Amino acid sequence: MESFEKVYEVVKSKLSEKRFYHSICVMERAIEYAEIYGVDVEQAKLVGIAHDVLKETPKEYRITEAKELGVELDDIEIKALSLIHSKTxxxxxxxxFGFSEEMCNAIKYHTTGRPNMSTLEKILYLADCTGKDRTYEEAKIGYEIAKKDLDKAMQYFLGKTIEWILEDKSIIHLDTVKAYNFFLK
Ligand SMILES: [Fe+2]
Structure with missing residues (x-):
C-alpha cells in the first residue's frame, strides 16, 4: 500500500483548497473515532484523507471516468452524478494506492451508507458528517452521539439525510433507504 505522504500529495493535487481542507477535517475525526472504537488508526487516516479524491471531476466527465476505471453505475447514479465519486x-x-477491500468499501459507501456496515465504514460516513468544517447544528449533535454510539449516530444522520434529500427534491439512493431501515432496528 502507498505511504500516507504519497496519498496526501495525490489527493491534494486533485482537490481545491476548500475540499482538501474538508478532507483534513474528515481525517481528523476518523482518527478520533478509530481511537475510541479500537479500529486501525492508519486505515482510518488514509480513508479520511482520500474519500473525496475524485469529487471534483467535472460533471460531464464522471460517467466516462467510471467506465475507464471499470466501475458499473446503477440507474440512480446515472441521474445523481454527485453519488458517482464514492464508487469511482x-x-x-x-x-x-492499493487500499484494502474494507478501506475501499468505506469510501464506496461514505455517501449513501448501507446495511451491515463495518466499523470502519461507519467511522468514515460519520467523520464526513461531523468534521469541524461542518458548521450546521446537526454536525455538533451528531458528533456528540458518534463519540458514544456509532449505530445511533448512523440512525440520526441517515434520517437527517433523507429529510434533506426530500426538501431538496433530489433522488434517494436505495442503499440510503436500506441503511435507514437497518439502523432503525
Ligand atoms: Fe466528504
Missing part, C-alpha cells in the same frame, strides 16, 4: 473514488484508491 473507491476504485481509484484500490488501483492507485
Amino acid at each position: 473514488g473507491a476504485k481509484f484508491c484500490e488501483k492507485r
